[in-house]
Amino acid sequence: MSTVLISGGTGLIGRHLCKKLIGKGYSVSILSRTGFTEGEIPVFHFDTDKNEIDERAIREADYIVHLAGANIGEKRWTKNRKQLIVDSRVKTAQLIFEKVKEYNVKLKAFISASAIGYYGAITTNKKFSETDSPYTDFLGETCRLWEKSADSFEEIGIRTVKVRTGVVLTSQGGALAKMITPVKLGIGSAIGSGKQFIPWIHIDDLCNIYIKAIEDTQMHGAYNAVAPDFKTNREFTKEIAKVLKKPFWFPDVPDFIIKLLFGEMSEMILKGSSVSPDKIINAGYEFIFPGLEGALKNVLKIEE
Numbered sequence: 001m002s003t004v005l006i007s008g009g010t011g012l013i014g015r016h017l018c019k020k021l022i023g024k025g026y027s028v029s030i031l032s033r034t035g036f037t038e039g040e041i042p043v044f045h046f047d048t049d050k051n052e053i054d055e056r057a058i059r060e061a062d063y064i065v066h067l068a069g070a071n072i073g074e075k076r077w078t079k080n081r082k083q084l085i086v087d088s089r090v091k092t093a094q095l096i097f098e099k100v101k102e103y104n105v106k107l108k109a110f111i112s113a114s115a116i117g118y119y120g121a122i123t124t125n126k127k128f129s130e131t132d133s134p135y136t137d138f139l140g141e142t143c144r145l146w147e148k149s150a151d152s153f154e155e156i157g158i159r160t161v162k163v164r165t166g167v168v169l170t171s172q173g174g175a176l177a178k179m180i181t182p183v184k185l186g187i188g189s190a191i192g193s194g195k196q197f198i199p200w201i202h203i204d205d206l207c208n209i210y211i212k213a214i215e216d217t218q219m220h221g222a223y224n225a226v227a228p229d230f231k232t233n234r235e236f237t238k239e240i241a242k243v244l245k246k247p248f249w250f251p252d253v254p255d256f257i258i259k260l261l262f263g264e265m266s267e268m269i270l271k272g273s274s275v276s277p278d279k280i281i282n283a284g285y286e287f288i289f290p291g292l293e294g295a296l297k298n299v300l301k302i303e304e
């Protein structure tokens with residue numbers, strides 16, 4: 001039985017991935033700053049400031065999935081917050097890397113989260129693919145550094161996969177919960193121009209892509225983890241309203257309100273291009289939820 005160590009395994013994606021991996025017979029452990037034990041799953045402590053990590057976590061791992069990172073959408077992007085967003089991803093990967101080398105652990109793969117923010121907060125008609133360069137804005141630069149820290153593993157011969165993730169749809173919070181609230185109140189509307197794309201993925205598909213990245217030795221490098229149903233902000237919000245049987249007629253929320261509320265982070269909400277899932281599909285992945293309507297109905301537990 002292989003052991004998968006998950007940094008940030010206590011988070012939204014990590015909790016779901018732990019359950020799926022255990023269901024498939026993997027032994028799972030978590031790397032966490034807090035080090036408390038979550039049910040049956042062993043939780044090991046790490047601290048990048050002190051350069052400390054519980055040795056057993058690294059020595060026992062066959063695979064490492066790196067999900068840890070300060071939440072990108074939780075707080076305003078002050079200078080300190082931006083530094084934390086980068087450091088929490090990059091320094092954690094660097095600490096794991098140092099220890100894997102020091103203990104000479106024969107890891108079978110290092111799988112790192114990344115984000116579609118790699119391609120930048122820009123609205124264009126272009127559909128971005130994995131061969132495109134990172135954009136130069138804050139999220140683009142964050143993803144570049146995050147992926148570069150993952151590439152260190154590839155450089156020492158450990159298979160490395162980077163999962164460029166879109167907005168994850170789950171029933172347990174995340175971005176969807178924030179989008180649903182106004183629609184439920186009957187005041188759903190498009191944000192800004194409404195023309196910005198929202199690349200999205202159902203949590204089950206994302207976890208299955210992580211599991212494929214663990215099991216498929218042909219997978220190397222970056223893969224976009226987004227569903228093939230491209231939707232703009234307006235189409236996305238309309239679909240939520242349709243599924244919830246709520247009206248969609250309120251005036252669009254103007255850019256300036258979003259900018260006032262969120263500062264620089266508003267770029268992430270007001271801009272966005274579509275992103276291609278072709279590479280992961282060509283690698284043999286079949287989406288369980290390729291369409292937004294089915295994904296929303298599943299997550300919102302709405303009977304067909």
Ligand SMILES: NC(=O)c1ccc[n+]([C@@H]2O[C@H](COP(=O)([O-])OP(=O)(O)OC[C@H]3O[C@@H](n4cnc5c(N)ncnc54)[C@H](OP(=O)(O)O)[C@@H]3O)[C@@H](O)[C@H]2O)c1
Nearest residue numbers: 008010011012013032033068069070071088113115165168
């Ligand atoms: N959810 C999405 O829609 C989405 C989309 C694109 C990319 N991603 C990426 O996928 C990864 C997992 O996402 P998620 O939604 O599961 O995130 P999450 O719920 O915010 O959980 C991330 C985990 O990272 C750890 N963490 C938080 N602050 C940290 C810090 N300052 N230093 C080190 N670790 C810290 C926490 O674990 P402990 O408290 O146990 O240490 C937390 O449970 C993240 O890197 C995220 O950016 C997510």
